[in-house]
Amino acid sequence: MNLENSIGIFDSGFGGLTVFSSITKILPDYNYIYLGDNARSPYGDHSFETVYQYTLECVEWLFSQGCPLVILACNTASAKALRNIQQLDLSKKYPHHRVLGVIRPTAEVIGTFTETNTVGVLGTRGTVKSGSYIIEINKFFPKVQVYQQSCPMWVPLIENGEHDQEGADYFVQKYVGELMAQAAEIDTILLACTHYPLMVPKIKAYISSEIKLISQGDIVANSLADYLVRHPEIANNLGRQGEQLFYTTGDTETFDQHASVFLGKEIQSRKLKR
Numbered sequence: 001m002n003l004e005n006s007i008g009i010f011d012s013g014f015g016g017l018t019v020f021s022s023i024t025k026i027l028p029d030y031n032y033i034y035l036g037d038n039a040r041s042p043y044g045d046h047s048f049e050t051v052y053q054y055t056l057e058c059v060e061w062l063f064s065q066g067c068p069l070v071i072l073a074c075n076t077a078s079a080k081a082l083r084n085i086q087q088l089d090l091s092k093k094y095p096h097h098r099v100l101g102v103i104r105p106t107a108e109v110i111g112t113f114t115e116t117n118t119v120g121v122l123g124t125r126g127t128v129k130s131g132s133y134i135i136e137i138n139k140f141f142p143k144v145q146v147y148q149q150s151c152p153m154w155v156p157l158i159e160n161g162e163h164d165q166e167g168a169d170y171f172v173q174k175y176v177g178e179l180m181a182q183a184a185e186i187d188t189i190l191l192a193c194t195h196y197p198l199m200v201p202k203i204k205a206y207i208s209s210e211i212k213l214i215s216q217g218d219i220v221a222n223s224l225a226d227y228l229v230r231h232p233e234i235a236n237n238l239g240r241q242g243e244q245l246f247y248t249t250g251d252t253e254t255f256d257q258h259a260s261v262f263l264g265k266e267i268q269s270r271k272l273k274r
């Protein structure tokens with residue numbers, strides 16, 4: 001089965017499934033192809049060039065499968081590859097295709113959650129080093145102070161199914177502690193990595209119950225719904241049979257096991273061979 005005119009959803013691994021889950025809840029009728037580049041995950045510590053090259057390859061594959069619209073459900077790819085893809089590749093090679101990221105829609109609303117105008121951002125090293133959240137949040141909420149902390153061990157823990165085990169506590173306490181030590185006024189923490197919602201139960205144990213913990217899934221889903229209303233030329237060309245396909249560059253059995261944790265349902269993924 002090859003779905004025509006699907007919405008492509010891409011992540012370095014499983015994390016984008018948190019976004020996929022929110023999107024398909026509010027927009028269940030569209031066709032979707034999810035691609036996780038698990039064989040080359042995590043992206044967090046790769047160079048700008050490598051993340052751009054890997055992301056472009058995956059986006060082009062989704063285009064080849066009939067996806068006119070692709071969501072980069074990955075902050076690292078959104079921070080390091082989206083701009084190049086939009087400015088260099090789409091305009092030259094794919095003028096009718098669209099690629100959207102997760103940083104801008106999140107930056108557009110994050111300032112509405114904080115009462116102290118102080119937001120903490122937890123992300124991969126790549127996302128944090130790019131400074132993308134500081135730049136984007138400042139555009140929409142210039143009064144909001146942004147403090148960042150990278151959590152390089154979290155994606156490997158999640159990709160290996162260790163995130164809910166005792167060993168994970170050390171790294172949750174460490175990174176959350178380092179973030180909160182930067183500013184006691186932080187009243188809103190953004191999980192700026194689509195893998196991190198799986199860490200929520202552990203994170204809650206190390207922060208005050210007053211602090212708002214914001215995951216991106218619903219924010220990105222609402223933003224996509226709004227985008228489709230504003231862009232009928234894209235929306236009207238999308239298939240609406242409610243079909244969903246999952247591909248991974250990694251091991252399908254492992255993907256299926258993990259995906260059921262992220263999605264709360266069983267799926268059968270296909271292997272994308274390179």
Ligand code: DGL
Binds near residue numbers: 011013041192195
């Ligand atoms: N889910 C990706 C993100 O949002 C994880 C990046 C990685 O593979 O390190 O940043």
